Amino acid sequence: MELLQLQYFLAVARLEHVTEAARSLHVTQSSLSKTIQRLEEDLGVPLFDRTGRGLHLNEFGSRFLHRVERALFELEQGKQEISDLSSPEHGTIELAVTNASTLPDILRRFRNKRPNIQFHVQMLTTQEMITLLHRGEVDFCLSSPPIQGDGIGSQVVYKDPILIAVPKGHRLEDRSSASLAELRDEWFVGVKRGYHTRDLVDSVCRSAGFTLKYVYEGTEPTRLSAMVEAGIGIAFIPSTAINPRENIHYLQVEGHELVREIALLWNRSRYISRAALEFRDVVVEYFEMLSNPE
Numbered sequence: 001m002e003l004l005q006l007q008y009f010l011a012v013a014r015l016e017h018v019t020e021a022a023r024s025l026h027v028t029q030s031s032l033s034k035t036i037q038r039l040e041e042d043l044g045v046p047l048f049d050r051t052g053r054g055l056h057l058n059e060f061g062s063r064f065l066h067r068v069e070r071a072l073f074e075l076e077q078g079k080q081e082i083s084d085l086s087s088p089e090h091g092t093i094e095l096a097v098t099n100a101s102t103l104p105d106i107l108r109r110f111r112n113k114r115p116n117i118q119f120h121v122q123m124l125t126t127q128e129m130i131t132l133l134h135r136g137e138v139d140f141c142l143s144s145p146p147i148q149g150d151g152i153g154s155q156v157v158y159k160d161p162i163l164i165a166v167p168k169g170h171r172l173e174d175r176s177s178a179s180l181a182e183l184r185d186e187w188f189v190g191v192k193r194g195y196h197t198r199d200l201v202d203s204v205c206r207s208a209g210f211t212l213k214y215v216y217e218g219t220e221p222t223r224l225s226a227m228v229e230a231g232i233g234i235a236f237i238p239s240t241a242i243n244p245r246e247n248i249h250y251l252q253v254e255g256h257e258l259v260r261e262i263a264l265l266w267n268r269s270r271y272i273s274r275a276a277l278e279f280r281d282v283v284v285e286y287f288e289m290l291s292n293p294e
Helices: 003-015 018-025 029-043 059-086 103-113 126-135 196-207 221-229 274-291
Strands: 048-051 054-057 091-097 117-123 140-143 152-167 177-179 187-191 213-218 235-238 248-254 259-267
Touching: 003 018, 003 029, 003 059, 018 029, 054 059, 091 126, 091 274, 103 117, 103 274, 126 140, 126 259, 140 274, 152 196, 152 221, 152 274, 187 196, 187 221, 187 235, 196 235, 196 259, 213 221, 221 235, 221 248, 259 274
Parallel strands: 091 117, 091 140, 177 248, 187 213
Antiparallel strands: 048 054, 140 259, 152 235, 152 248, 152 259
C-alpha cells in the first residue's frame, strides 16, 4: 500500500466523482482510476459501488476512509511540526470565519508583530466550518455562533451587541434606543435565513409577538449598511460591523439582551504552531480591548 494510493483514495472518497478528483489532483482520470483499482486489489475488496459513471463509498470504503483520514492527518501534523521547528519565522496560518467584519483589524495587528507569516482565510457557512474543523484543515475559526463538538476547542471571545440601524432622516433618528414593538411596521433589509444573526433576531421578534417584514434578503452582510443608508429599509447590525463613515444612526434594543457570541475554535488534535498560538493571543487581546475600551 502506497501513500499516493491513500491520497488519491481520499480525494475520490470525498468528492465521489473521478473527473473532479482527477482535476483536483492534477492527474488524468485513467491514472487515478488505475491507482484506485490497485488499492482495491491490495485490500482484496471494492471500496466503491459503481453505477454507470457514478460511484459511491460502500461500507468497506466508509470504514477505510475513517482510518485513511486519521493516518494522513497525523502525517500532515508531523510535516507542520517539523516546518515550525525548522523555520518558525515563516509559514501560513489557516483561518476560517463566518463573518469577516473584525478580521482586517486583527490581521493588521498580527502582521505588525509577525510580518513574515502568511494567511489563508476562508469565509464559510457554519456547516462548512464544522467539516474543516473535524478534518483538522484550519488552525483557528472565528465563528458566530460558537460550535460544540468532540475534539473541538471553543473560547467565547466577545459578546457582540446587535443594534438597530436606521438612515438619517428616519423617525427614530433622534433616539438612542427603541423597543421591538416600535419596529413592528418597519420594512427590513437582512441576510437570508440560516445566518446566525438573522435567525436570532427573527426568534426574538417572534417572542415579542410579531414577524419582521423583509424587503431585501441577501447573502452578503456587508451590503446591509449600504441598503440602510439608501433608505431601502432598516436593519439589525452587530456592533462590530459598524462603519462610522456611513450616514447611519444606531439605536440600542430596549428590553432585550440582543447579542451574538463570537468564539475562537480549533481542533484539539491539530498541531498549533508558535505563530498560530501568537495569533490566538492577538485575537483574545483584540476582543478584550473591544469589551474594555478604556
